[in-house]
Amino acid sequence: MEPIVKIEQLTKKFGNTTALKDVSFEVYPGEVVGFIGPNGAGKSTTIRIMLGLLKRSGGLVEVFGKDSWQEALLIHQAVAYVPGDLALWENLTGGQTIDLLMKLHGKGNQAKKAELVQKFQLDLSKKVKSYSKGNRQKVGLIAALAVDCELYILDEPTSGLDPLMERVFQDEVARLKAEQKAVLLSSHILSEVERLADRVVIIQGGRVVESGTLAQLRHLTRSTVQLALKENISVLKTAAFVHDWTPTGVNQATFSIDQSALNELLQELSHYQVQKLEILPPTLEELFMRHYQTGEWG
Structure with a gap:
């Protein structure tokens, strides 16, 4: 089976600062990969390079066999992304924002959107500027989960959600996995990663320090x-x-x-x-x- 994401010896430098050094891992169809590490470890930088938002300094980064920088537009057609620092249009309603994001992607499913709105208990009529952090996060999650993609990249996706909504999110990730979709889950909630992930990639100081299944990693402690x-x-x-x-x-x-x-x-x-x-x-x-x-x- 060919990997959906293939990263080999990825390096990223900002001037004299090396943010990523020799980062390597893969993501396959039908698996959830937990991508964890402390703040500043390089998680978001890696994700932005995967999406073609940053240009790598060295190494190989391919998504669906395509170069992440040179073929970013093609890659985005088959990727749903929820960023950790979600920025939305303040004067649009939640419903307008979700519809716009789905339209921009092009593969939105209105029936799935309606189902997710009910599950996440989001009032679509309110303007984004009146939303709490948790409700803003729901907007991003609904917009991403309502599109049909082969790869879902979720960067701190449950930030601000209460435990009940976290459970809804976890059920949706389990559904994606059952449909043979690939999920890269970056999260500080380690219990969430433990519950959902098939494999874990741990990054610290810009380098991958451990990776494998939980059973394989438990030899460490x-x-x-x-x-x-x-x-x-x-x-x-x-x-x-x-x-x-x-x-x-x-x-x-x-x-x-x-x-x-x-x-x-x-x-x-x-x-x-x-x-x-x-x-x-x-x-x-x-x-x-x-x-x-x-x-x-x-």
């Missing part, structure tokens, strides 16, 4: 173990594979363990009467924050 024994549990406290030991009750404790030591733990527990054992894999947020704070990227 430790699982949390919740354990209760019938015997004295403190004998395990000094085991070489135990980290961050915290007693939680009589013969109960919580600790962390490297993925590679799980078999060693299970072998050790065969000598005891286990009353409770839960091994919780790290969340994406734990993975991201631990390695961002310690700088332990690969």
Whole structure:
């Protein structure tokens, strides 16, 4: 299967400042790729280069097999984009704005628009200048999701939305995936990325520091173990594979363990009467924050 997005050794310089260095990743049909990193990491710069809004300094950037800079107009015909810094026409109503955006794209579906307006509970009669940040974001999402595209690029798409509207958005992304559409999702809400993404690309300081499925990335950090024994549990406290030991009750404790030591733990527990054992894999947020704070990227 050919990728919809192909980025190889992408570099972008602004004067003497290198914003992106050797960024490489791909996006395939029918998958959601989470694109995450701290502010200033290079996420939006990468997206703008993909869309032909910025010219790269080096490397390869192709969307649908077309050069992102030289064939940007053709690429835009098959891409729906929600920017993180959404700017709208203040004196138009929400309905007028959505209709204009759909007309500019050319592939809008009025029936789908009506369905999305109802789901997102947006009053189309109000002028954009009266909208809250969340309602402005709904305008961008409805306009993007109501067009039929092969690639959806969503940069902080749920900024300002309440949890109920976030759930509506997540259902729509699941629909796109089921229809074999490709989605590049850039978000600071790591739980959202974890719930939706098939693969994750983590960028920091302008370079990709890790990428892969969540299962592949979880080797980067430790699982949390919740354990209760019938015997004295403190004998395990000094085991070489135990980290961050915290007693939680009589013969109960919580600790962390490297993925590679799980078999060693299970072998050790065969000598005891286990009353409770839960091994919780790290969340994406734990993975991201631990390695961002310690700088332990690969």
